[in-house]
Amino acid sequence: MNRVDVCWSCRGGVVAGEGFCPTCRVIQPPDPRRDHFHYFGLNPGFDLDLGVLDTVYRQRQQQFHPDLFVSRGATERRYSMEHVTRLNEGYRTLKDPLTRGEYLLKVTGFREQTPENATPSDPAFLLEIMEWRETLEEVDLKGKNAAMQLQQLRDRMMETCDAEVVTLGKGFHDWFVGGKREGLAVAAQHTDRLRYFTRFLDELDRKSELFF
Amino acid sequence: MSVLLDIAEPGQSLRPHEVRPEDRKRVVGIDLGTTFSLVAAVDVQGKPACIPDDEGRVALPSVVCYPQDGRILVGDRAIAASEQYPTDTIVSVKRTMGRSLDDVVASEHRTGFGLEAGEGGMVRIVTSHHRVSPVEVSAHILKVLASRAEEALGGSLDGVVITVPAYFDDAQRQATKDAGRLAGLEVLRLVNEPTAAALAYGLDQGREGLYAIYDLGGGTFDISILRLTQGVFQVLSTGGDSALGGDDFDHLLCEYILKEIDEADPSPAVLQICKAAARQAKEMLSRVDVCEVRVALPHGEPFGIRVTRELFEEMIDDLVRATGTPCRRAMKDAGIRGHDLQGVVLVGGSTRVPMVRQYVKELFGREPLSDLDPDQVVALGAALQAQQLSGTARGDMLLLDVTPLSLGIETMGELVEKIIARNAPIPTARSQDFTTFKDGQTAMAIHVLQGERELVSDCRSLARFELRGIPPMTAGAARIRVTFQVDADGLLTVSAQEQTTGVQQSVAVKPSYGLGDAEIERMLREAMVHGEADWRQRLLHEAKVEAERVLSAAGAALREDGDLLDENELKRVKGLMLALWEASQKEDHEGINRARETLDRETVFFAERRMDRSVRKVMTGRKVDEFQ
Ligand SMILES: Nc1ncnc2c1ncn2[C@@H]1O[C@H](COP(=O)(O)OP(=O)(O)O)[C@@H](O)[C@H]1O
Ligand SMILES: [Mg+2]
Numbered sequence: 001m002n003r004v005d006v007c008w009s010c011r012g013g014v015v016a017g018e019g020f021c022p023t024c025r026v027i028q029p030p031d032p033r034r035d036h037f038h039y040f041g042l043n044p045g046f047d048l049d050l051g052v053l054d055t056v057y058r059q060r061q062q063q064f065h066p067d068l069f070v071s072r073g074a075t076e077r078r079y080s081m082e083h084v085t086r087l088n089e090g091y092r093t094l095k096d097p098l099t100r101g102e103y104l105l106k107v108t109g110f111r112e113q114t115p116e117n118a119t120p121s122d123p124a125f126l127l128e129i130m131e132w133r134e135t136l137e138e139v140d141l142k143g144k145n146a147a148m149q150l151q152q153l154r155d156r157m158m159e160t161c162d163a164e165v166v167t168l169g170k171g172f173h174d175w176f177v178g179g180k181r182e183g184l185a186v187a188a189q190h191t192d193r194l195r196y197f198t199r200f201l202d203e204l205d206r207k208s209e210l211f212f
Numbered sequence: 213m214s215v216l217l218d219i220a221e222p223g224q225s226l227r228p229h230e231v232r233p234e235d236r237k238r239v240v241g242i243d244l245g246t247t248f249s250l251v252a253a254v255d256v257q258g259k260p261a262c263i264p265d266d267e268g269r270v271a272l273p274s275v276v277c278y279p280q281d282g283r284i285l286v287g288d289r290a291i292a293a294s295e296q297y298p299t300d301t302i303v304s305v306k307r308t309m310g311r312s313l314d315d316v317v318a319s320e321h322r323t324g325f326g327l328e329a330g331e332g333g334m335v336r337i338v339t340s341h342h343r344v345s346p347v348e349v350s351a352h353i354l355k356v357l358a359s360r361a362e363e364a365l366g367g368s369l370d371g372v373v374i375t376v377p378a379y380f381d382d383a384q385r386q387a388t389k390d391a392g393r394l395a396g397l398e399v400l401r402l403v404n405e406p407t408a409a410a411l412a413y414g415l416d417q418g419r420e421g422l423y424a425i426y427d428l429g430g431g432t433f434d435i436s437i438l439r440l441t442q443g444v445f446q447v448l449s450t451g452g453d454s455a456l457g458g459d460d461f462d463h464l465l466c467e468y469i470l471k472e473i474d475e476a477d478p479s480p481a482v483l484q485i486c487k488a489a490a491r492q493a494k495e496m497l498s499r500v501d502v503c504e505v506r507v508a509l510p511h512g513e514p515f516g517i518r519v520t521r522e523l524f525e526e527m528i529d530d531l532v533r534a535t536g537t538p539c540r541r542a543m544k545d546a547g548i549r550g551h552d553l554q555g556v557v558l559v560g561g562s563t564r565v566p567m568v569r570q571y572v573k574e575l576f577g578r579e580p581l582s583d584l585d586p587d588q589v590v591a592l593g594a595a596l597q598a599q600q601l602s603g604t605a606r607g608d609m610l611l612l613d614v615t616p617l618s619l620g621i622e623t624m625g626e627l628v629e630k631i632i633a634r635n636a637p638i639p640t641a642r643s644q645d646f647t648t649f650k651d652g653q654t655a656m657a658i659h660v661l662q663g664e665r666e667l668v669s670d671c672r673s674l675a676r677f678e679l680r681g682i683p684p685m686t687a688g689a690a691r692i693r694v695t696f697q698v699d700a701d702g703l704l705t706v707s708a709q710e711q712t713t714g715v716q717q718s719v720a721v722k723p724s725y726g727l728g729d730a731e732i733e734r735m736l737r738e739a740m741v742h743g744e745a746d747w748r749q750r751l752l753h754e755a756k757v758e759a760e761r762v763l764s765a766a767g768a769a770l771r772e773d774g775d776l777l778d779e780n781e782l783k784r785v786k787g788l789m790l791a792l793w794e795a796s797q798k799e800d801h802e803g804i805n806r807a808r809e810t811l812d813r814e815t816v817f818f819a820e821r822r823m824d825r826s827v828r829k830v831m832t833g834r835k836v837d838e839f840q
Contacts, residue, residue: 004826004827006819006823007765009761009762009765010765010766010768010769011765011769011815011818011819011822011823012768012769012772012773012822012823012826013822013823013825013826013827013829023765023768023769023772024764024765024768024769025768026761026764026765058441058442058444058446061444061610061612062444062610065610065612066639066700067600067601067610067611067700068610070400070601070602070603071602071603071757072757072761073754073757073758073761074754076761081639084639085639085640085641088636088637088638088639088640089640089641089642091637092636092637205544209537209540209541
């Protein structure tokens with residue numbers, strides 16, 4: 001059931017986390033207990049219609065953006081700022097599969113912190129990453145095919161990432177739809193892989209910029 | 213009785229962005245350019261237009277001349293005086309805004325005036341007889357534009373929007389905002405130039421979809437990728453080079469001319485003449501294939517120098533191509549490719565160079581658009597945004613911008629830990645926890661940096677401060693939360709807080725290049741003759757806004773739950789409302805606030821009854837919002 005709060009302005013009842021008071025229509029603070037999915041009015045899960053995310057993001061901006069509150073009082077301006085900061089953070093987190101995966105592992109209580117190790121602990125995966133690295137090192141940046149080689153490597157890596165996204169998506173699906181907790185372990189493993197691959201892509205892109 | 217409900221009525225129907233016509237404010241948009249500056253306003257029909265000077269010119273050259281007699285000449289008058297006072301004439305001051313001497317010397321061309329390091333390393337300009345900061349010079353330009361606008365609009369300005377290159381860093385933005393304040397202006401917002409251009413374009417044509425804005429001006433280059441959807445202008449990514457533009461083309465041509473006339477060590481006067489000749493040749497070459505410029509030096513025969521477009525294009529080839537890197541990066545960051553774009557918009561005088569157009573066409577694989585005047589479009593967009601911020605716009609457009617460069621702090625090993633990534637939508641706030649590395653450590657140095665590189669020495673240092681009073685603990689036990697907050701102007705505030713103990717301390721810093729600079733602080737104080745009056749005005753305004761909100765809230769509550777009060781109670785509440793309304797018609801903010809507090813206090817019982825009722829509604833299984 002929805003929790004009831006008191007409107008800070010007219011003191012009427014407001015459903016906690018609703019943007020505006022139904023009685024006096026004044027802006028309400030965001031509810032810190034709502035997670036990003038709830039805040040965007042989306043079902044929690046990895047599969048997400050990015051078009052819907054974009055639309056909701058835009059609509060909320062049109063309701064809450066500080067530009068619309070410049071001539072209002074200090075409290076209203078502050079709440080508008082809080083909403084939009086919250087909105088931007090949620091948008092950033094949910095839009096990207098990697099940050100969305102990491103966030104889901106947090107909200108499902110699977111793990112509190114994203115591991116920060118520079119190298120993976122799984123030896124097989126470490127080997128895999130090292131092979132990718134070697135291929136990247138082997139590209140002769142002074143050679144005339146360098147740009148093309150980097151592009152090809154990038155395309156291959158993108159395919160690999162896409163496959164990871166599918167697999168980790170299945171893991172989350174198993175938990176959210178099938179109720180199988182093992183799904184989360186699978187999702188976590190592939191989220192970690194995706195993170196290392198993304199780091200690799202960043203490195204590759206830094207090299208590619210030499211040829212821009 | 214009904215009077216009371218009536219007075220609450222207008223407030224009730226007011227949506228945040230609806231404002232009565234009599235509240236129309238005098239606001240303008242200012243394009244503070246490297247070469248030219250413009251001011252624009254929105255007319256009653258909602259159309260933006262640039263405001264011309266007495267002689268019908270809209271572009272004010274961004275040139276300021278300080279002759280020894282103490283006059284301050286701006287624009288064409290400064291140009292006219294520049295031959296007489298070559299060392300007292302400041303051009304392209306924007307290139308020095310918010311920069312250190314080292315930055316400027318590294319990228320700067322020969323100038324007639326001198327440069328030195330001022331307070332906090334910030335660059336200062338040295339003329340033949342005095343020193344002046346870039347912020348002051350910019351303020352002089354802004355003042356001329358503001359008084360032009362005040363004359364046209366018939367009164368003092370309520371606020372301005374000033375544009376900045378999207379790629380400006382925090383120090384450059386802060387310096388620009390300070391210039392506005394120094395000119396005595398209320399800076400409503402800093403808006404990125406390409407975003408402003410998109411606004412003018414999009415609204416003019418009712419366009420939708422993905423657009424790239426390619427802005428090559430006199431001293432800066434910007435690229436922004438935006439998505440336009442039903443009045444929302446969402447910047448997806450941005451990039452650029454805040455020291456690349458037509459000035460650099462002039463510089464190369466100027467060096468060529470100097471070589472042709474055998475001047476290895478030109479005097480400021482000769483330099484001035486050759487620069488003007490170079491600019492002239494460059495602009496002609498946008499129309500013709502060959503041109504000849506006359507260089508008349510103070511002594512001797514004038515020279516005639518022939519330049520072909522081919523030669524010119526050879527000279528600038530590297531510079532033009534240098535704009536490609538930020539464009540590709542911006543497309544990558546936005547996750548799009550050239551063919552996803554609906555159009556590429558050209559902004560800035562240097563996009564008139566045919567080679568630039570050709571390059572843009574190749575880069576994006578499409579013919580660029582330039583149906584609006586590329587010189588005016590930024591100012592027009594700024595005027596639209598100013599209107600929006602004054603609360604008098606139609607309320608159907610919204611700008612969502614991003615921060616151009618990553619922000620972070622220094623960690624072990626001279627590395628930068630990023631806290632806010634580039635192209636993050638603003639406003640934004642992010643925190644990260646750090647810990648102590650020595651037993652009993654009670655202070656921690658925090659060094660704030662901006663840039664994409666990993667090493668501290670490769671990034672722009674914005675501020676340093678120290679968090680003191682950390683309770684002594686073993687190494688790694690303290691938890692220090694550092695919070696970065698970027699506001700809608702793109703300006704950063706950093707605070708730090710120790711979390712593990714009840715003791716909380718936080719320090720907010722403003723980057724040191726800007727207002728933290730004691731020099732500017734002093735000038736600002738001097739400029740604020742009206743400070744006291746402004747402050748009172750502001751308090752009064754706030755009090756009135758609050759009173760209006762409270763009256764509207766009380767009115768809504770009475771309409772909804774008035775039946776919870778008996779006749780006496782109702783009478784008392786209405787009496788207090790009337791008292792507040794009467795107070796709000798007067799000019800005494802304390803009186804208004806007292807009346808408001810009284811109403812608040814005396815209606816607590818009413819609020820409690822309403823709360824009970826709300827809860828009961830929910831208990832009966834229906835959501836509160838079904839009752840609205
Ligand atoms: N026809 C032209 N051909 C080439 N360059 C031009 C032409 N017209 C203007 N410019 C250049 O454009 C630059 C000024 O552009 P502008 O957009 O006003 O810059 P800013 O906004 O930085 O002041 C100057 O370097 C000027 O020489
Ligand atoms: Mg410009």
